[in-house]
Amino acid sequence: MSGDADGLAPKHIETLLAHGGGAIDAASGGVVPPIQPATTFARGDDYQPLAPGRIYGRDDMPLYAQLEGVLAELEGVRGALTFPSGMAAIAAVMRAVPNGGAIVAQSGIYWGTTVWLRKHCARSGVRLVEVDATDANILEHAIAEARPGLVLVETPSNPWLGIVDLKRAATAAHAVGALLAVDSTAATPIHSRPASFGADIVLHSATKSLNGHSDVLAGVVASDAIDAEWWTAIRAERREAGAVLGPFETWLFLRGLRTLALRVERASANAVAIASFLNSHEAVERVLYPGLADHPGHDIAVQQMTNGFGSLMSFCIKGGARDALAVAGALKVIVRATSLGGVESLIEHRHTIEAGVTDMPENLLRLSVGIEHVDDLIGDLEQALSQIA
Incomplete structure (x- = not known):
């Protein structure tokens, strides 16, 4: 790794990432690549x-x-x-x-x-x-x-x-x-x-x-x-x-x-807490997240995944499209947008996107959990779910 006086390669992924694989610019000495x-x-x-x-x-x-x-x-x-x-x-x-x-x-x-x-x-x-x-x-x-x-x-x-x-x-x-x-x-x-x-x-x-x-x-x-x-x-x-x-x-x-390890660690920890919260909420029909013990693929996920189970989950609201959209519409912190994996938490009503192409349930919401404070995210979901509970 560039800048290592002993010529030692990093032993951990976190170090490789933080240093950008040797990001020091040889021409200027800058610690960020040009x-x-x-x-x-x-x-x-x-x-x-x-x-x-x-x-x-x-x-x-x-x-x-x-x-x-x-x-x-x-x-x-x-x-x-x-x-x-x-x-x-x-x-x-x-x-x-x-x-x-x-x-x-x-x-x-x-x-x-x-x-x-x-x-x-x-x-x-x-x-x-x-x-x-x-x-x-x-x-x-x-x-x-x-x-x-x-x-x-x-x-x-x-x-x-x-x-x-x-x-x-x-x-x-x-x-x-x-x-x-x-x-x-x-x-x-x-x-x-x-x-x-x-x-x-x-x-x-x-x-x-x-x-x-x-x-x-x-x-x-x-x-x-x-x-x-x-x-x-x-x-x-x-x-x-x-x-x-x-x-x-x-x-x-x-x-x-360069911040991947930290971001994924935080988002995954948040996701575990949120999945547990949603799994016990009276307005939620089911939660799809491999970190939950009742997920059908949990045992295989434990064997194949380390340091967590990721930041992506989906959950189905008790009711139909109107209820799911009401929950999404009531959120104040979590952003209504497509995509996943960003620092900000995003929620999407997938049936709106996939209608006529797949058999996506009308009551399913996909949630990409970000790196915000978990209490703010759970609080936001709780107040939104209260709209239909």
């Missing part, structure tokens, strides 16, 4: 690049290597690629499945992924099999029958908070020669490292917790298989198609990562 906005790089009179490897501002931008190095180390893998959004990262991986191939995908995941996958597979001649991957037996059967090139799961899932047994999913995928891709956006590497359970590819919408400040769109693809043909193809496609982050977004992303 932004290089250039789109092209000069050559000398011998026509060689003045800075080796720097030619054009796609993935030649200096800060990419630093950011992607931190991301790879976070996931415990050899490589990471950044993209201009989470969906761009997912699309890059899904396009690696050739026409005529097959994808087995978890049902009940982020609706944007589901909608895009259905359209992409229909126009590309890829067979798409959607299954409840939280049931390992169902997933194993689907994989064995479809013999896909790729299996996509999301754990915890958004907004159902379903938990997938990653070891069994990896075993089933590898038995038929498939890759297992895991969208770990809701978990973050602080809570789970899917590659350690056999995942070949780890995906993130870095717009969410990784950046954590609701001011950057970004995505991540990470893997240990950086010598594989499919990884080389994804990397080449990113460069040739120009699906890259801009320099300012890259800088902001790295800035956000």
Whole structure:
């Protein structure tokens, strides 16, 4: 790590993050890395690049290597690629499945992924099999029958908070020669490292917790298989198609990562307390959160997640859409907005967004818990729920 007189590498993720993977600027001594906005790089009179490897501002931008190095180390893998959004990262991986191939995908995941996958597979001649991957037996059967090139799961899932047994999913995928891709956006590497359970590819919408400040769109693809043909193809496609982050977004992303451990720890602790509060409230029908002992995936979550269970949950109000919207409308601290993983708590009535596309219940509210004081958040929920209790 830059600045370490003994040349010792950090032993803990928190230290790696706080130092931004070695953020000291060698040219100025600044403890924050510089932004290089250039789109092209000069050559000398011998026509060689003045800075080796720097030619054009796609993935030649200096800060990419630093950011992607931190991301790879976070996931415990050899490589990471950044993209201009989470969906761009997912699309890059899904396009690696050739026409005529097959994808087995978890049902009940982020609706944007589901909608895009259905359209992409229909126009590309890829067979798409959607299954409840939280049931390992169902997933194993689907994989064995479809013999896909790729299996996509999301754990915890958004907004159902379903938990997938990653070891069994990896075993089933590898038995038929498939890759297992895991969208770990809701978990973050602080809570789970899917590659350690056999995942070949780890995906993130870095717009969410990784950046954590609701001011950057970004995505991540990470893997240990950086010598594989499919990884080389994804990397080449990113460069040739120009699906890259801009320099300012890259800088902001790295800035956000430096507080990831603290933010996730606080938000997750808040979420546990809020889930317990909601679970005992008379106006709440059920709470979906893997940190609760009565969650159907709790035991697997305990095995796969460390330091908490994340900041995302959903809960169903007793009643219908009118009651759910009344609760959301009465909130004073928690913000009514889409997305998740930011420092501010956000709530969303998902049926309003997904009506006609999924079977989202009208009484479900998705809550992304932030880093505010937990008493303020519980107090806000309590007064809002009193409107219908």
